[in-house]
Amino acid sequence: MEYKNAIDFDNIQESLERELGLGFEGWIPKIEIGLLELKLELQNCEITPPIIVQMKERFGDLRIYTDSQEPAAVSEALEDICRHVNSSCQRCGNAAEVQVVFGWAIRLCCHCYNKFLDERFDGAESRWPDSLSPFDVANKFPDLVRPDCASLLPSVGQGWLVALGQYLKEMDYAVQRAELPPGTVQICDIKTKNRKISLSYHQYHEVAELSELRLEYATSQICTRCGHRGSRRRDKNYADCLCDYCSTKGWDPFAHN
Ligand SMILES: [Zn+2]
Ligand SMILES: [Zn+2]
Incomplete structure (x- = not known):
């Protein structure tokens, strides 16, 4: 099976916007910083960045999938990015827990949650x-x-x-x-x-x-x-x-x- 490379490390922000879609403006800058830090660290050690095949939100948390067994330091760095993101509102980046609406889990602060309800139940x-x-x-x-x-x-x-x-x-x-x-x-x-x-x-x-x-x-x-x-x-x-x-x-x- 051929894997696509979801993240272009030379154009991280655009890759993230494409991969995650709309509604993740609170997460994207944090992930971008984490991936850029990782890229620079790996460059110093002359290691190529990992191939990330998928990045998505599941049950209110960010998940990052790579194509193979990464060195421990790389997996840890990716896990750190997820941990960092998984305490914040996906729309604005403020501290937030997972909210459940009709069985649908989504991580939003109270302001973005109420905006989300307005959009979802408009009319x-x-x-x-x-x-x-x-x-x-x-x-x-x-x-x-x-x-x-x-x-x-x-x-x-x-x-x-x-x-x-x-x-x-x-x-x-x-x-x-x-x-x-x-x-x-x-x-x-x-x-x-x-x-x-x-x-x-x-x-x-x-x-x-x-x-x-x-x-x-x-x-x-x-x-x-x-x-x-x-x-x-x-x-x-x-x-x-x-x-x-x-x-x-x-x-x-x-x-x-
Ligand atoms: Zn928010
Ligand atoms: Zn309230």
Whole structure:
């Protein structure tokens, strides 16, 4: 099989733009610097640069593929480039975690994430994550509420509903796995407290503890309005739960309730 050389080391920036396509303006300068450093180092040792056959984003991370076994120093240099890039927004280069929208992973800061949502859902009838609301726990997880509970709507922003669904599913499963009867854990209220989600119970069992801790931790990092993870703003009174972007918009995170 013949491999193409995806990166021309004499024209790195153009190669990167061609290989990665649009939407990677935050990564390209970092990769360019890393590859140029590598090229100069190898030149000093009279070694030709590696043949990079593919460079792409996968699950929010940069991957670099070469055509053969590279010297350890070269593989390490390429891994370093990936590590460096894989903590930053692909569009602007700010620090960023991987965001998941409808199961699609993409590494964006809160500003680029909200721009991405605008582009993606422009003109759509329902927008992410607004479309997740209303979220009725009694309907989705009937075994985690009192048998006579007809409806349990969480008093939290829609940005937390993905995490809520994920960890209640985990809790539901933990009860089943422990072979405890349905209704062993009965949640009666879900609200915001101390800048994260807070569950109250009619009936509690320690089997729920781990999922509850994970849920509290996740929501301490996630914007309660837009669902962005990893850029929660600290304001003076520590009262709200918004990301840097949403806090500049003057939104009331609980206005939809
Ligand atoms: Zn960004
Ligand atoms: Zn936000």
